[in-house]
Amino acid sequence: MLSQLLDITVITGILASMIRLATPYIYAAIGETFGQKSGVLNLGVDGVMLISAFTSYYIVLQTGNLFLAMLVTIIIGAIMGLLMALISVTLHAEQGISGIGIFLFGLGLSDLLFQKLVGTAKPITGFQDIAIPVLSKIPILGEVLFKHSLLVYGAYILIPIAWFVLNKTTFGLNIRAVGENPAAADSLGVNVALVRYKTLIIGGILSAIAGASLSIALLNVFQQNLTNGLGFIAVALVYFGAWRPFYVLLGSLIFSFVNALQVWIQVLGIPIPSDIAVMMPYVLTLLVLVISAGKTRAPTALTKPYERNE
Amino acid sequence: MNKKFIDSLFNAFLPIIAVLLALLIGAVILLLIGANPIQAYGALINGAFGNKHALANTIVKATPLLLVGLGIAIAFRSGVINIGGEGQMILGALSATIFGLAFPNGPAIIIVPLALIMGFIGGAFWGGIPGYLKAKFNVNEILSTIMMNAIAVQLMNFLLRGVLIDKNQMGAALIPQTPRLNRAYDLPRLVPTRLHLGAAIAIGLAILVYILLWRTSLGYRIRAVGLNAFASRYAGISIDRTFILSMMLSGAFCGLAGAIQIYGLNHRMVTDGTAVGFTGSAGFNGIVAALFGQLHPIGIIPSSFFFGALLVGAGKLQRVSQVPAALITTLNGLIVIFVVSSEIWRKRRARKRAIEQAVVKKASPDIIENEAR
Numbered sequence: 001m002l003s004q005l006l007d008i009t010v011i012t013g014i015l016a017s018m019i020r021l022a023t024p025y026i027y028a029a030i031g032e033t034f035g036q037k038s039g040v041l042n043l044g045v046d047g048v049m050l051i052s053a054f055t056s057y058y059i060v061l062q063t064g065n066l067f068l069a070m071l072v073t074i075i076i077g078a079i080m081g082l083l084m085a086l087i088s089v090t091l092h093a094e095q096g097i098s099g100i101g102i103f104l105f106g107l108g109l110s111d112l113l114f115q116k117l118v119g120t121a122k123p124i125t126g127f128q129d130i131a132i133p134v135l136s137k138i139p140i141l142g143e144v145l146f147k148h149s150l151l152v153y154g155a156y157i158l159i160p161i162a163w164f165v166l167n168k169t170t171f172g173l174n175i176r177a178v179g180e181n182p183a184a185a186d187s188l189g190v191n192v193a194l195v196r197y198k199t200l201i202i203g204g205i206l207s208a209i210a211g212a213s214l215s216i217a218l219l220n221v222f223q224q225n226l227t228n229g230l231g232f233i234a235v236a237l238v239y240f241g242a243w244r245p246f247y248v249l250l251g252s253l254i255f256s257f258v259n260a261l262q263v264w265i266q267v268l269g270i271p272i273p274s275d276i277a278v279m280m281p282y283v284l285t286l287l288v289l290v291i292s293a294g295k296t297r298a299p300t301a302l303t304k305p306y307e308r309n310e
Numbered sequence: 311m312n313k314k315f316i317d318s319l320f321n322a323f324l325p326i327i328a329v330l331l332a333l334l335i336g337a338v339i340l341l342l343i344g345a346n347p348i349q350a351y352g353a354l355i356n357g358a359f360g361n362k363h364a365l366a367n368t369i370v371k372a373t374p375l376l377l378v379g380l381g382i383a384i385a386f387r388s389g390v391i392n393i394g395g396e397g398q399m400i401l402g403a404l405s406a407t408i409f410g411l412a413f414p415n416g417p418a419i420i421i422v423p424l425a426l427i428m429g430f431i432g433g434a435f436w437g438g439i440p441g442y443l444k445a446k447f448n449v450n451e452i453l454s455t456i457m458m459n460a461i462a463v464q465l466m467n468f469l470l471r472g473v474l475i476d477k478n479q480m481g482a483a484l485i486p487q488t489p490r491l492n493r494a495y496d497l498p499r500l501v502p503t504r505l506h507l508g509a510a511i512a513i514g515l516a517i518l519v520y521i522l523l524w525r526t527s528l529g530y531r532i533r534a535v536g537l538n539a540f541a542s543r544y545a546g547i548s549i550d551r552t553f554i555l556s557m558m559l560s561g562a563f564c565g566l567a568g569a570i571q572i573y574g575l576n577h578r579m580v581t582d583g584t585a586v587g588f589t590g591s592a593g594f595n596g597i598v599a600a601l602f603g604q605l606h607p608i609g610i611i612p613s614s615f616f617f618g619a620l621l622v623g624a625g626k627l628q629r630v631s632q633v634p635a636a637l638i639t640t641l642n643g644l645i646v647i648f649v650v651s652s653e654i655w656r657k658r659r660a661r662k663r664a665i666e667q668a669v670v671k672k673a674s675p676d677i678i679e680n681e682a683r
Contacts, residue, residue, distance in 0.1 A: 043452065047643070087647060087650070087651050091651040091653075091654050092653075092654050092657075093647075093650040093651045093653060093654070094650050094653070096391045096393075096452050097391065097597075097601065097646060097650050098646070098647055098650045098651065100393065100594070100597060100646060101643050101644070101645075101646030101647035101650065102643065102647065103643065104594060104598070104639055104640070104642050104643030104646060105639075105640055105643025105644055105647065106643070107636075107639055107643070108636045108637065108638065108639025108640030108641070108642070108643055109339075109636075109640045109643075111634065111636035111639065112339070112343070112633075112634045112636040112637055112640055113343075115634040115636065116343045116633075116634060117343075224636075225584075225586075229456065229459075229460060232453065232456045235453060236453045236456075236457070239450060239453065273468055273471075273472070275464045275465075275467040275468035275471065276464065276468055278464050279460070279461055279464035279465070279468075282457045282460040282461050282464075283457075283461060285453075285457050286443075286454060286457040286458070286461070289443075289449045289450070289453060289454060289457075290443060290447050290449055293443075293447045293448045293449045293450075294447055294448070
């Protein structure tokens with residue numbers, strides 16, 4: 001039975017699924033990395049994802065216009081990021097709990113609108129796979145890496161960009177300064193609140209794209225609680241990745257590999273109870289959190305609102 | 311008038327303003343989806359309080375919210391954010407159900423209390439794991455409790471589809487559910503409605519949690535660590551032990567909520583594959599109830615009653631106005647956001663008071679800062 005997993009087409013399938021399934025995790029976790037680097041823990045990712053997943057799905061269902069769907073997704077993400085910034089930066093609200101508030105809001109609103117405007121799930125035609133010329137013809141590798149939709153490619157292009165912005169630009173330096181020592185950054189003339197507003201808006205937009213990637217690129221459908229906690233796992237992946245984009249990518253790939261494996265195990269009918277198989281990625285995440293917790297250090301000002309002592 | 315009195319009045323009004331704001335935004339959402347807000351909210355109130363059965367249902371819905379809310383309050387008071395109520399409820403329910411099935415013909419007066427204690431222990435176990443991971447490995451409890459929720463759901467599905475499944479079912483496809491517990495084990499009904507003893511247990515426990523938090527040394531330690539972990543360490547309090555204990559207690563109350571849900575209401579455990587199918591999101595809504603009750607055990611009693619009413623009213627709302635019950639989840643989210651955002655005004659007032667008093671006493675600035683916290 002297990003030998004089936006070693007078949008070349010199965011391995012190719014699992015690896016291609018891994019690359020595809022990692023997409024929403026990458027967008028959401030990279031967005032979260034920006035926020036956390038600047039000292040804000042945004043736990044509302046899942047809620048933002050649900051709202052944008054529904055909205056983009058609904059727009060494509062009504063108009064078929066993928067460009068419009070992405071435009072609205074980005075606007076929604078920016079608004080939700082602004083909202084989180086208002087709550088956690090300006091109003092100094094406890095970040096863990098306000099994130100849960102945004103999650104519940106998104107969970108309820110997306111479900112409400114779905115039931116009222118759509119009712120029963122209808123499949124849509126989302127982003128199509130684009131085979132990259134020449135490269136997609138490489139055996140195995142071509143299938144695994146170069147036959148995906150635009151949003152999947154986008155996620156992998158985002159990683160080096162995020163790394164560059166965080167490590168090689170003044171903006172990135174300011175983000176890190178504000179996350180490590182906001183008082184010192186403030187005394188050097190960095191506007192702490194403004195930097196955090198910017199990172200949270202970036203995070204909101206990327207979370208929204210993560211949600212859209214689920215509903216109009218990977219699954220091409222919407223249902224109640226479509227994300228099923230994916231946004232929370234993305235937050236865990238930021239801890240796993242120690243706030244570094246390439247390690248976050250690695251975490252996303254490991255997580256989606258286990259997920260893809262789990263799906264294929266069920267497809268092939270290998271006798272591992274499906275409930276236990278579904279459980280594995282979560283157990284893995286928990287273990288990874290335990291292992292990484294001792295070795296890495298979070299941004300010093302994470303979850304602490306900044307207030308000038310005047 | 312007494313300034314302290316004005317302050318406490320101000321603090322009590324903040325959450326009420328938060329709810330009114332949420333309801334106002336809810337009204338806008340209702341208008342946008344083409345429903346009449348006045349009619350909709352009317353249906354909601356009618357559905358929650360319209361007759362004695364509606365009222366009984368409201369209290370029945372409020373019971374798990376109160377129990378979970380008490381657990382959440384204990385954890386939050388010690389500075390630990392427990393998002394794992396859903397999973398802890400499931401583990402409590404599983405433990406209590408397995409116990410009741412293992413002793414199918416015992417005397418109810420002994421079996422039922424023991425089963426509820428098993429639920430308490432099951433929840434404590436599931437809550438204790440993230441507490442331990444936080445204390446020993448500094449694992450963020452928000453993330454670990456969320457993972458524990460997902461694991462609990464699959465564990466429940468695995469057990470209910472496997473060893474615990476009721477084999478005496480009609481039909482070809484077996485529903486993933488346990489056999490019904492002995493009818494003798496049903497918690498007694500209080501009046502001829504669905505209202506069961508669980509509500510009374512929950513209210514009794516709210517008073518006990520109040521005593522625990524404000525009249526015992528464990529409660530003092532829990533609150534001290536929550537207010538200032540650093541200072542508590544200097545005072546000789548073990549932070550690690552307090553984290554683990556408060557998470558165990560927190561999980562225990564959530565577990566008990568699950569156990570009471572089985573013995574008072576469902577009498578067997580059924581799964582539809584999701585956590586919500588069993589908990590009805592009480593593990594999350596209990597957080598909302600706890601925050602709204604200002605993390606005070608007695609405050610959580612009316613608060614959970616209010617949220618129970620919202621949930622029961624939502625059913626009527628759906629039938630009368632065709633507004634999906636998901637509206638309530640949306641409102642709950644908004645209430646959480648507004649309640650935590652309004653904290654800043656409470657803190658500012660507290661600081662202002664402290665400074666005023668300090669000026670009178672000519673106290674040093676450090677004391678001002680400390681009193682403000």
